[in-house]
Amino acid sequence: MNNAYDIDTDTILHPVGTDFDITAIGAAQNPWWNRTLCAVNDAWVRLGVLDGDFHWHKHDDTDEFFMVMEGQLDIELEDRMVTLQPGQAFTVPRGVMHFPHARGRTVVLMIERAGVAPTGD
Template structure:
């Protein structure tokens, strides 16, 4: 058992839209990611996702609305709901999702990451 310092972990990488695994519990991965720009529209048919904003402001676009998530807030996107994260400036997020979750869900793109680094 070791504690995790989020600032230290975020300091280990600079690329955007490339989640890093920092923990695992009950079949779930705890991931950190830096986001900037627009992601792809996608959904996860079998998994819910939790986005916790550590630094910055994240806009989560849905087909019928946009939800703004500020630092120290989180949003759970239910399985099957199409969404697109957008970050006008760099945002640091912590994600909780099943280990099987692919970052782009049902949308294959150049942003799809099939193998994630553990840091």
């Protein structure tokens, strides 16, 4: 795993009932930044700024939603490659091995169950 990952799962940046600018937050970060923007019921809305390869991993008990805001994200699965451009999204089903590849600087909105380890189980 890449030691340069800057992932924080202990802090929710914006409490319910506050507004925030996702584009501005993403623009102010360097890769590999990943934070929880807010909580919605039992889910976290996270923002990741990526560049390059993450690693093969899976989440045994939760699906993982990706929506590209900027750049290109390829999500390699064991049987295919899913390519996402800005405005496009994909949900990786729970238990499925996947390997995200950011093709240059990429900003991704993710939704996943609260408490999930972003690096996989």
